[in-house]
Amino acid sequence: MHEYSLMDSVLEHVTEKLGDSITAPIRTLRMRIGALEIHSRPSFEQAFEARSKGTVLEGATLELEIIPAKIVCGSCGHQSPIGAGEADVHDPEPMVECPKCGKACPVEGGYGVGPIEVDVDD
Numbered sequence: 001m002h003e004y005s006l007m008d009s010v011l012e013h014v015t016e017k018l019g020d021s022i023t024a025p026i027r028t029l030r031m032r033i034g035a036l037e038i039h040s041r042p043s044f045e046q047a048f049e050a051r052s053k054g055t056v057l058e059g060a061t062l063e064l065e066i067i068p069a070k071i072v073c074g075s076c077g078h079q080s081p082i083g084a085g086e087a088d089v090h091d092p093e094p095m096v097e098c099p100k101c102g103k104a105c106p107v108e109g110g111y112g113v114g115p116i117e118v119d120v121d122d
Ligand SMILES: [Zn+2]
Pocket: 073, 074, 075, 076, 077, 078, 098, 099, 100, 101, 102, 103
């Protein structure tokens, strides 16, 4: 599943960065993620729970900030942000219906993984 492979690379990145220097439990994992990278917040949280088991991140709280994508309508000029789950993430060029005029609009932004930070319990 998309969520799981994405989560695996996030966890890999974090554990690689922390290396062996970490002894105390990690309290919080904070990260930003593009709205089009994931299906929904709950599905990503679920992936975190499943994949962090047995790692230094087990039991940590995931603080997820979703970077919104937006649509800019070519017909009426309407712009609006869209969140996770509002566009088809499997589509390389997702289109969303304009809420104003109903025309299909290309989605802009909403990709990428932002800075990943951890808080350590000490
Ligand atoms: Zn429109």
